[in-house]
Amino acid sequence: MDSVVESYAGDQALMSVQNSTISAGGLQGVVQTLQAISYWKLFFTVVCVGLVWDQISYQTKKGSIAGPRWKFWPVIGPFLESLDPKFEEYKAKWDSGPLSCVSIFHKFVVIASTRDLARKILQGHKYVKPCLVDVAVKILRPSNWVFLDGKAHSDYRKSLNGLFTKSSLAKYLPSQEQVMDKYLEKFVTFSAENDFKPQVFFHEMREIMCALSLKAFCGSYITESQIRKVADDYYLVTAALELVNFPIILPYTKTWYGQKTADMTMKIFEKCAQMAKDHIAAGGKPTCVMDAWCQLMHDAKTKNDEDSRLLHREFSNREISEAIFTFLFASQDASSSLACWLFQIVADRPDVMEKIREEQLRVRDNDPNKPLSLELIEEMKYTYMVVKETLRYRPPVIMVPYVVKEKFPIAPNYTAPKGAMIIPTLYPALHDPEVYEDPEEFIPERWVEGSPANEAKRNWLVFGSGSHVCLGQTYVMLTFTALIGKFAMFTDWKHEVTPLSEKIKVFATIFPKDDLHLSFRKRDPLTGKIEV
């Protein structure tokens, strides 16, 4: 970099601009000088000044925190590496210091890798707000609630909280169980078609997650073919919202396909919202998130406390569809990541599988067909701990990008500049050896009540913290405890361990690098007999 700066700095153009400006002593002199220099000289002068400015700006913002001494690649910074992010590179960055930085194009990025700094950012809503890629506004639409900040955001959030309470979630379980039963069969059939030889299950895991969410959100208002269409196309939205993407939507590009898929999905949701309104208006009982929302609006009419007043207005079908789309957006990648690791980890540990199976039958009094209910899931203490430990061991979301709204004195020796991206990392806190003994080991029992892990609430950053903490966290714990329990009872699945199984691939969230090779067979839950 030094040589680049020096070679441009040596260019006579810069010198001649300065000298003649001073001697002419006025505007006329400047104009004459500019006329005298060639376009090439002017061009190189501008480039040169830009490069020097880029380095100075980087140095000023970096201050004393860890990070490259200079921007090795002028202007672009480590842009090319960011196109193919590697977990090991992220980890090296976290290990380089509690606060570190990089600069990509004009974006200055601060990374916080200790528990306390991560929490400080997540809870620092006075200084920061969530940062989505530029194109997200177009895909999720500018009117979407996720772009609200401060009081407007917290009021809107309050009106949504009622959709994810335990009592509301209990009402979505019957339709979710239907999806689980369907996919039990589907995974076995898919495996049979490949002679039960292990095959990539990454896409199947994404599909079941999408189907489970859509059923919980839209209940019976969404048809099977609509579920299939959204599940098939949803990856186009993930690809469109990758951290590095072209901010203008041009036809037939990734972002264009992403926007088309989002519009198609929101259209479906709008129709479902009207059906939910009609159902509740006719005195029907809520069975999905949309119903629950309409019921809350309906019930609020006769109440006048502060929270009910937030629901006094009629949320339009379009508004409901946009919010439900954000739930799908927030859930799809993280849930697929959890599903992949959970099925891999349990298959690789027969003792864990055995304990889950034993518990599943015990809590059902040996009736494997006992329907799912909130009370039943709450008895599945061991299975719950397996889900929780998977989330700690392989947290789906490793970093949460925020943007600095106003100068943020994050540490005694460092103030993050306005406009910078600031990223609290969640992984290091969840692998902190001071809190989790043998953090690289998978130990579900570490979560028993009263244990050091359970008491260390400040380290539990899997779902974030503060005003944007995950809205779906209870949903995640209940759904996954129920899901892995049912699969353990009714199927026997084998995982083919490859050299890449334990390696981490970053694709928005984290996945096994070999895309998960599995095979499922039917199993009799009472005798343990496996169908061949």
Ligand code: HEM
């Ligand atoms: C394993 C699954 C999941 C993980 C690990 C996860 C994790 C997270 C994290 C880390 C955040 C950012 C929190 C912060 O900034 O402090 C978040 C936000 C959010 N999550 Fe989740 N999530 C998961 C599933 C879900 C599901 C299933 C839903 C919906 C049903 C959901 C809805 C949301 C929403 C709406 C937000 C934004 C909240 C706001 O801005 O107020 N998430 N999640």
